[in-house]
Amino acid sequence: MALTEITLSDTFEAAYEAPYERRASWQSAATPPAMGDLYQYDTEHQLCDVRIDGADPQLVHLHWSDGWRQTVHALWLREQCTCAECRHPASLGRILDQDGYDLDDIPALITIESDQTLMIIWADDGHISRYQAGWLRHGGRPPTLTTLSQTWGAELAECLPRFDFAALLSRDDVLLEWLEVLRQTGLTYVTNAPTTEGTVCDLVRRIANIRETNFGSVFEVVALADSISNAYTAAALPLHVDLPAREYQPGLQFLHCLANQTSGGNSIYCDGLQLAKVLREEDVEAFATLLRTPVLFRYHDQDCDYQNIAPIIELAPGGGIRNIRFNPAIMTTADCAPSKFKEFQRAYRSFLRLTRRPDLQLETRMEPGEIAVFDNRRVLHGRRAFAANGGSRHLQGAYVEWEDVDSRIRVLRRHIG
Ligand code: OGA
Numbered sequence: 001m002a003l004t005e006i007t008l009s010d011t012f013e014a015a016y017e018a019p020y021e022r023r024a025s026w027q028s029a030a031t032p033p034a035m036g037d038l039y040q041y042d043t044e045h046q047l048c049d050v051r052i053d054g055a056d057p058q059l060v061h062l063h064w065s066d067g068w069r070q071t072v073h074a075l076w077l078r079e080q081c082t083c084a085e086c087r088h089p090a091s092l093g094r095i096l097d098q099d100g101y102d103l104d105d106i107p108a109l110i111t112i113e114s115d116q117t118l119m120i121i122w123a124d125d126g127h128i129s130r131y132q133a134g135w136l137r138h139g140g141r142p143p144t145l146t147t148l149s150q151t152w153g154a155e156l157a158e159c160l161p162r163f164d165f166a167a168l169l170s171r172d173d174v175l176l177e178w179l180e181v182l183r184q185t186g187l188t189y190v191t192n193a194p195t196t197e198g199t200v201c202d203l204v205r206r207i208a209n210i211r212e213t214n215f216g217s218v219f220e221v222v223a224l225a226d227s228i229s230n231a232y233t234a235a236a237l238p239l240h241v242d243l244p245a246r247e248y249q250p251g252l253q254f255l256h257c258l259a260n261q262t263s264g265g266n267s268i269y270c271d272g273l274q275l276a277k278v279l280r281e282e283d284v285e286a287f288a289t290l291l292r293t294p295v296l297f298r299y300h301d302q303d304c305d306y307q308n309i310a311p312i313i314e315l316a317p318g319g320g321i322r323n324i325r326f327n328p329a330i331m332t333t334a335d336c337a338p339s340k341f342k343e344f345q346r347a348y349r350s351f352l353r354l355t356r357r358p359d360l361q362l363e364t365r366m367e368p369g370e371i372a373v374f375d376n377r378r379v380l381h382g383r384r385a386f387a388a389n390g391g392s393r394h395l396q397g398a399y400v401e402w403e404d405v406d407s408r409i410r411v412l413r414r415h416i417g
């Protein structure tokens with residue numbers, strides 16, 4: 001994103017008060033942010049002292065007012081220099097690569113200036129680097145988005161998080177709250193939206209772009225005589241996630257209700273994290289089998305043939321669950337040896353039965369003007385059958401990626417505490 005597209009808050013501009021070697025030339029263009037980072041690194045603690053290690057002259061010890069002794073490597077400091085020779089002041093991209101200075105470089109002079117900036121003159125070439133105390137205190141890393149997922153069952157129906165469409169479109173603080181709740185519960189409803197076609201795009205545009213798929217940019221959920229998907233019929237849709245046959249199963253799904261005059265067609269949801277948790281408690285063998293057995297998911301029609309081999313429950317590298325892939329309609333088969341097939345089927349049925357347990361299932365009727373927004377890598381959704389000829393039912397859907405939501409949250413947090 002170009003710097004000019006970013007709205008800078010007053011507090012943000014105050015951060016430029018830190019002294020910079022090349023400050024004068026930067027001021028002619030858009031003023032670059034402190035430490036070349038649009039995130040503001042604050043600290044209540046003071047840098048009291050800085051020492052070079054007695055045994056290794058590339059280790060730098062920082063002494064903080066709260067007693068913390070922080071050790072950093074000189075090459076890391078050299079690499080992170082954000083002066084205009086090292087990083088482009090507008091794009092913030094690196095100019096001087098890591099081969100541009102001596103691997104044995106050490107500080108010839110290192111000192112804490114009166115405004116708490118750490119200043120280094122490098123032995124190799126006399127280059128001068130400056131580091132903000134707050135930035136050092138954070139180890140030069142922006143905070144990660146950590147959210148404790150709140151798992152749920154049928155009881156969420158009583159307190160389903162709801163957000164007003166107009167407020168989401170006009171207020172950044174409400175938008176941020178909504179996105180953060182989405183990360184926690186994985187399911188929210190947006191209410192009071194217009195019932196005009198394309199409205200779902202207006203909401204998505206508050207975050208990013210739609211993730212297009214073979215079903216289009218915005219897809220129409222209506223009952224068709226000649227349907228390319230079970231979704232576009234009047235049949236019941238058992239709980240599922242959308243598009244697990246894609247390498248990147250869409251992160252979030254938006255379903256906007258334009259009309260719902262039929263009898264039947266209630267929406268159902270199930271928290272995949274909760275299902276996995278219950279499965280692990282009640283049938284740990286099945287849980288383990290679903291983690292380790294690859295499954296072939298396939299969606300194909302006249303124009304496409306998507307295939308993806310991946311487990312039904314996928315763990316994230318650091319623990320936790322990264323992706324639930326559960327879609328009986330397009331699950332082809334387990335990709336395992338015949339000797340393991342029965343074990344897989346038993347495990348699969350165990351999970352399938354959990355999706356049918358009423359205490360784990362939330363049921364609600366979508367009203368026109370509501371937009372269901374949910375985590376398609378976590379929450380299973382479905383619908384009851386409806387009367388095909390008993391009045392119109394029309395939803396418009398769209399997919400969005402989590403990386404775009406997370407990026408939006410980080411940008412909103414720059415301005416909203
Ligand atoms: C879908 C779907 C639910 C519904 O289109 O993928 O699950 O309520 N639709 O029609």
Ligand code: ZN
Nearest residue numbers: 081082083086
């Ligand atoms: Zn530099």
Ligand code: ZN
Nearest residue numbers: 231241242381
């Ligand atoms: Zn679906």
